[in-house]
Amino acid sequence: MDRKKISKSDLGQWLDKIAEEYELIGPAEEDEVVQFRPVKSSSELTLDYANSLLPPKSLFFPPVEELFSYQKRGEEIKLEQTKPLEKDRVVVGIRKCDVESLLLLDKVFCEDLVDAAYKERRDRTALIGLACPTPPRAACFCTSFDIDPLSPEGTDILLRDVGEAYLVDVATEKGQELVGLAGKLFSKLTKKEAEELQPPPVDMPKMDLSELGEKLEGMWEDPLWDKLSLPCLGCGICTYVCPTCHCFDIADVGSTSDGVRYRCWDSCMYKDFALMTSGVNPRATKAERARNRYFHKFSTFPSRYGTGYACVGCGRCLVHCPGGVEITEVMQEILAKEGAGE
């Protein structure tokens, strides 16, 4: 890996250079909400931010996307696919937790039957990560999942704030290429700098989660799920702001002659999510839906895809849950179970 630095005042110039050739996407604030969106110029970006409201999974697995359009004329039906991307993209400012979440989503969408649109978006998008600020948000707990918020893994380039400048870790060839767009702005580190320029460590309370999955597996019938169903309002916020949730719905909008088949986010916390036409609902209660969600995150997703837990500790759900349900508390309760899972 190649390590360089760029002064903060030059960063904008580099990003603008990138924006000339790529679609540049980054966190931008509007109506007091920070969201990842395409920008024309680096001046629209808000890089001094904690984290975006919706996770950047939305750039690869959009909240709503056209799968294809259909048109019926007489006996003929024409199906037309929409191109997922016009231009190659560069995402700047993505946090490590969200990068990790993409690696998990890759398992879902790029393995077994490949979701071509998702894969194309992933393949044609370079990631410029931005290491987390110190102190991190109070809700952050990524280190509990052994995620290093300062690691460039999964990104093409990682920027780390060291005061006047960013340390630039170039992790891939694609990253080299992006740096090359304005190579003059970057300088090599002197030996002294290499030793001294260190971003401050990101400290947050770390939970020992080694027993979490195992304990959870013994808790299918547990009063915890009923308890969780009390404050839960049954909205979909936790799943929509979750960077690893990937449930979706497919729906036609239009008439029988003209219209579009869309894919849009859906939530396993909605009461009709698994409702069958027969009227049977295998997850009819909030308790069953909560159980399903936590099992999916900590037991069944990992065992299906051979990964670690399907939570990256971004803390969005616990910040935004209107009923005050906190995943960290749920995890603590699971860990506190005596004898479960044995």
Next chain:
Amino acid sequence: MSNNIYLPSLATVKEVRPETPDTSTFVVTFDDPTLRESFTYRPGQFAELSIFGVGECPIGIASSPTWKGFLEFCVRAVGTVSNAIHDLEVGDKVGVRGPLGNSWPYEEIRGKDLLFIGGGIGLPPLRSLIRYVLDKRDDYGAVEIVYGARSPADLVYKNELKEWDERPDVDFHVTVDVGDETWDGPVGFVPPFLKQINPSPKNKVAFTCGPPIMIKLVVQALEEMGYADADIVTTLEMKMKCGVGKCGRCNIGDKYICRDGPVFSFEQLRKIPGALEV
């Protein structure tokens, strides 16, 4: 399948055969001649049928893979899409996305005796395998079929049932929950009917498909008769949408019914938390 896993292929309805007052068989062929020839599937797989502007719904392929050039779907009109399918006439277009899901273990069971237990609209998915087995009769042992429906009018494939009844190489039993003046056969629910027949579990695999309550009681009956969990094969029913194991609806344990199922042995089901509650 095309590289867009959500894009259906266009097909044309060639024939509509009413089976019961609310159920019909739709025979469709793909519009693309190459696909019509190359399309292969395994017995027990399903496809997502599309009515554009209404949506998609998963329907088991009821024809046998040994038949070429067309697919059969037996559809009961219950929801928005299945009702829209029932509005289709010969010559109308329908989208077909598939084949999806796993299949009956049609290779593993070569040489074994087979017991099929179907209830109502649960027969069509079994019929794909039954017809496959009958087309490759020498590869398999004895074939015994137990079928039941709510009433004589609710029996699907009436002509075929007659054919099975008459075949010397098929042992066929049929019952209805409630008879009528046209019915002189047995009356009663499938599980007790099955116990009465009491088919021996020796070298036998049982396949069952039907309403969840029937499956549950049939499985109990089979266990009482001494069938091993691994030799009881059934299907799980869950809401499906994408059909490709991604959208999350049919998630149960670490399985997606649309991708890893819908066919499971009872041995597999025992290991999935919550599977036996459905």
Next chain:
Amino acid sequence: MQDKLQEVVRKLLAEGAVEYFIGYCQSSQPHRAVPCFVSDESEVEKLVWGPLCGQNLSKYVLRANELEGKVGILLKGCDTRAIVELIKQHQIERDKIVAIGVPCQGQVDGRKLEKALGVSLEQVTNVEDAGDGFLVTVGEETKKVPKEEVLLDKCFRCKHPYAFPYDVTLGEVVPFTIEADVGEYAAVEELEALPIEERRAFWRKQFERCIRCNACREACYACYCKECLFDRKMPRWLAAPPLLSENEMYHLIRAVHLAGRCIDCGECQRVCPVNIPLGSLYRKIQKDVAELFDYEAGMEMDTVPPLVNFELDDQDPFL
């Protein structure tokens, strides 16, 4: 006050008067209090009361319908209006609830506090009521923030102490008053004054942002329908994708459904993750209902809701 609350709840649980008590407890995030369900005396000490208890807990009483016994609930004066409507609309029986009244001196709006302090809300470690202001602790430092800067919108409109008699009160419950020049419908009037094209542009922008998480609906005490119109499958009203047309439908239909029901508890706006000013939408309906039909939701048990009622001499511009 908090001690008294705990004492009362302990007694209720000890006597078996309620199956559980619905109140607030401290979240792991110091800047907020969250709903708390206490069924065991050992948990009573979790209960808190303070200026971070703005959430209207009324929706949670509906669960009492599934219980044999009663539930206890802590209700601010403004929250009682939701209970009045729920009783009036036959969603709950009065005797399923043990209502505990608490004198409230105004509640903090987290978003306003964040703006007033200029730091992330997460850094706030304590908020206390201090009469004309709130004592807010950030790190080592504690400073007083004037109430008018950070109160929830609804607190400026606090004029009714409570809408039905409590079973127990934790002190004399009087309306909270504040000297502040905030019009009854200021936010609505500001929008009404805009040219119509600008209003359209404003709301389109808001609705476009909606992700349809349904939080506004689920948090709303008045959205108690067993099957919401928006969830209906046959026929399907609302398409699942959050397209502008569907979002607009969602919010406008919700607004008309709330006519004569919205009590301005502010839950919708509080829970909206994308900051849509939903309060300004429902306040408009409240304003019109008041002006046209002289009706205010949640005030009396025996008035007839405005849309199931009429007067022969209602305005008639339709001749």
Next chain:
Amino acid sequence: MVSSSDSLGNGFEPKILVFACNWCSYAGADLAGVSRLQMPPNCRVVRVMCSARVRPEFVITALSKGLDGVLVLGCHPGDCHYSEGNYFTRRRGLLLRKLLEYVGIEPERFQVRWVSASEGAKFAETVERVTEQIRALGPNRPRSEVLPTEPGDK
């Protein structure tokens, strides 16, 4: 078939949904028809048993999904076949009109009128006036946002 043009105003023909009460306004429409009164073809009439059957959702849905206007026609107050249905319509109409205006939908796009069975001429006049008003306003939403509902709309 009514077609809509892309350009603003020029050649724009609005699509208007009319709900007419079975007992008065629909009969009024019939009368207008048999009297051979000229009416613009922009309106689609839906017969309802009472104007009170028109839930506000119907109006909002029509406007959100891209229709240019909605007209609700009922019996004159006091003449309702069910005694008092139209009094409820009146209250809802008052409220809905204000709400729509508040979110920037011109009040002309949603109108309520009382038309009796004998008022064939009033029916024709109302339909004509409303069509003209809405034509002058232009499309309710940009055409690009309107999902096609009929072949040829795109």
